[in-house]
Amino acid sequence: METKRRKFQGVLNILSFNRHFYVVGITTLLIIISSQLYFQWSQSLLWVIIGVFLYGLLMPLIVSAYVYDFSGYYNFDWLKPLQLKDSEEKLVLNINAGFDETSYILKKNLPKSKLQVFDFYNAEQHTEPAIVRARKVSLTYPNTLQIKTNHMPLKTDSVDYVFLLSAAHEIRSFDGKVQLLKECHRVCKPNGKVIMVEHLRDFPNFLAFSIGFTHFFSKNHWEEAFKTAGFETFNETKFTQFMSVFNYQS
Template sequence: MERVTRKPFQGVFNIIRFNWHFYLLSAMLLAAGLFFRHLVPVQVLLWALVAATVLSLGVSWYIYDASRLYELQWLDGLHIHSGAQIVNINAGFDETSQLLSQKYPGALLRVFDFYDPAKHTEVSIERARKVYPAYPGTETINTSAIPLPAASADVIFLFLAAHEIRDGQERSIFFEQLRHSLRENGRMVVLEHLRDARNFAAYNIGFLHFFSGAAWRQVFASAGLRIEKEIKITPFLSAFILYKNGTAS
């Protein structure tokens, strides 16, 4: 399989491409404000809108293009052995399965896509699916019926996907199943933005699409998972390395 390398500005370009309606609305508001500026004193609000848009795109470029997020060096501590069963689960947009196959060529990789347009209604995901084909062999699954035998997976990856499960009960059932599927010494890697001050500063009200660190810890604990460590990949992204409760080595 051809080796994948990311293009310059690929991350921020995808954000604009898949969320163009937000930027179109911002441009329309800016144009309207400039047109009526003599009638309504909105200059401060207009400049705040411009500043917020530029800041969010700048932060996104930093995270998805300038950082080493997609080099996956932050996963080196997992020590995945040849023949290990690894699982990568996405919510309809998969930028990492081929990267994982390149990083762990001796592992057995399964890829699951839990996207359900009836439940996971982000329009950006629908647009992304039309542009990026699924990784070869990707299996479409239901969050309440994950096709993994008990204690079969060495490592399960969830990169920027789990927050798309908006219903709390659905999310709890999902993580309980994943715990059941982990081997005794297996690990789970959950990568997410958090609903915190930093992401609010970067994305303003868009940070409401994320969950807080406390909310994630509650989900993990209720599913019988414990946090081995939390890795900050830039100030705006957190990777939780999880293991089964009672099986820490």
């Protein structure tokens, strides 16, 4: 399977999956501008409102282009410092939320290891238009299994590396995250690793996504979830100012 990405694929995905947001935003802005025909707006206030709308509409696209199209995220260079061993004895688990852009690339980076892919997408719980649209165009890795977040059909202490790449935040409740992470802890071998990549609910992502940064969760939130699930050691490295790579060890 070809893993080379098209130019601007990341930002085009964001624009496509969240087009409802842009339709509403642009429509609202046009209504505000058109209202000048009937109301006497302060020109200064009008330009401030236009600036705020344009910032809110364009900045997420600019940051997404930087992170997903120009930073090398999908080259997986950020994985090299983790020094993961690749061998036929290794079992790697990649867990997604219904949109899989990484399994083929992950297999390319760990070609000898066995790769199993799980999808915890739940149509009743994951109803946001963006993820519904993303699922329709997602690649499906061979033998991908649909799972519930509280159960993985794997033996205890059987997995070397678990990947959660921009997926775990789709579980909105704290308890739901802990359920998934407890299963990750159960299936991981002693000294197995969980590698999670996420945007955080922090200041850089607020500047990037404005109110949209509430779709993500804080570093403290994730630390508490992993500790509750039984993980003892972890570290965080930044991949650009907007994404964090967490390395948790059972």
